[in-house]
Amino acid sequence: MRSEKTTLIWVVMMPMIRTQKVRLYPNRHMVKALDRLCDYRRYCWNEGLATWNDMYDLHTFDSNSPRPSAYSVRNELVANKADWQYELSARTLQLAIADLGNAWQNFFDKSQPDWGKPAFKSKKAARQGFKTDRAKIAAGKLRLDKPRGTKDWYDIRISRHVDLSGVLKVVSVYRENGKYWASLPFEVELDVKPQTGDNSAVDVNVGHLNYTAGVVNTLPKRLRKLYQRIKFYQKQLTHKRIVNGNKATKSGRYVAMRSKLQRDYRRATNIQHDIMQKFTMDLVNNYDKIVIEDLSVKAMQMSHVASKGLQRSMFGYFRQALSYKCKWYGKKLILAESQYPSTQRCSKCGHIKSGNDKITLQGNTTHRTKHNEYVCYSCGAVFNRDENAVANLLDLI
Template sequence: WGKPKFKSKKAPRQGFKTDRAKIINGKLRLDKPLGIKTWYDISFKGAKALDGDLKVVSVYRENGKYWASLPFEVEITKKDKTSNKTAVDTNVGYFNYTEGKVNTLPNHLKKLYKRIKHYQRQLARKRVVNENKATKTNNYVKTRAKLQRDYRKVANIQHDIIYKFTTKLVSDYDKIVIEDLDVKKMQMTHVASKGLQRSLFGYFRQVLTYKASWYDKEVVLADKYYPSTQRCSECGYIKTGEDKVGLDGNRKHKTKHNEYICYECGAIMDRDENAVMNLLNLVA
């Protein structure tokens, strides 16, 4: 096979795995490399709270920073039964449920997305000017590192929101109703495709499903064609044709996007709250 080929220094990620890492006195201890005289353990926050059997550790360098992934095998303690139920209505930028609203696209993410757009344009311009040689220049590598850094920040912020929200749901409720959305078809419209992708509908369902199985909670999927938005939660009337509520409301009746007015019983409600109540009726 010949000599081993080392990764290029310009590769976005360098790393290795080890099964000999240990947590000692609240610090991460890795094997001492040959030829190194002084070698120190790595301290980090929250190390003393870690509990369980440490598995294969991944250490990697990305965008000039070093990271370590520490997987622990732990026993999952069951959550207490609450006999409560809730429903989650997914929207672009936020989730609605019985206790209120959770914002998945907070304002500080808008600055990051603007910066990401700026770096993407810079990289595209460099590729147009220099063609295949662009990716080998130092300026291109630096700009790409900045872009990756902001992507990582966005992912960390949104994943933190999803994990905290799903943990609250499985802790407080025994039955959780969500919509079985066909996200790919919804992304076909250019108006909402970017917002849908950033709202992490699929990731939310994935995390909620495996957490519910851990803690013996039930996730109920509403049918794809269940009219949670068009149905009146008070009388059951379903809007059809020109009376339907769209992303921008209803042009015929000149209603806003967040309004639901029933033309059968005259009820006036918030559109998202009405959808949550309709989903909740599936487990009534």
């Protein structure tokens, strides 16, 4: 009898955080409660940031003074709590200061997509929110932790059934355009994707992403139409403010047009996120090792050459989504150094262009080549510029 070989594939279960976004429908009592918590979160953040700055100034002038930290700032705010603060959830203050500490840590890492110095939050911001780690899903509704002494407290109806199950972590609740939303992160067990034996590299560009299997358009026609409409609304709102001054924002037409502008911004963001989520999922499903460039997006946007295109192409969000999905499914993400000459290097002979031979966004004026052409002056090879960059990135595996 012929013996048959059987291959056993062991599937490893790993705990990961997956988030589901839902719409909230609070009653009139909970609307007031959510608004108060949003205001309290902003108050805690601003008070914590002011205390952090004061403690840092004191440490600068007196080295014996302790350096500010999330722990020391939190203790300072808790010690000086007013009576009205005890009517609100204590976890709002705790989590606000914890996020402030993370924001200061991210300030020293320019690779973060939202890199920047922590700033004071304004009550005029379009989005206001708070966090809690004591929320529960009870009978298909969201149940927040009830503060001490509160009578009117109810579960909040959500827009749809929660598909995920597991341990509910820190819930983010926020208000935007008069609507309430919640991000529900669950700790779930995820299956590690099977190994495919294939590798890929992604070359990011304004408007499209190139990889080994083709091109992904990040600015489709429907998205460009949305941006044209956004531009029109912005011009109309600016014109109303110039003509009517401070009275413009109080008119009904201004408020209606601003709501349309915010609606289109939300639609554009949803389209961009959908493209990036589907593309990153396709990468982790089909490839074991993925190479991308470690770009400093913030520094590139400061050049004003293609800052708007860079912002709309969502390089930072792409890297963020691909990073956590590679961790989820056991795939390897390789970051090429920001100075790696993927565009200037010939993938055939390894020659690197320099001086007047370099390719720019306009191509090469010396040799009269287009921006999407790569001509090697050492071996004579001719490539598509983006395909050549992808091949160079693949050489790093």
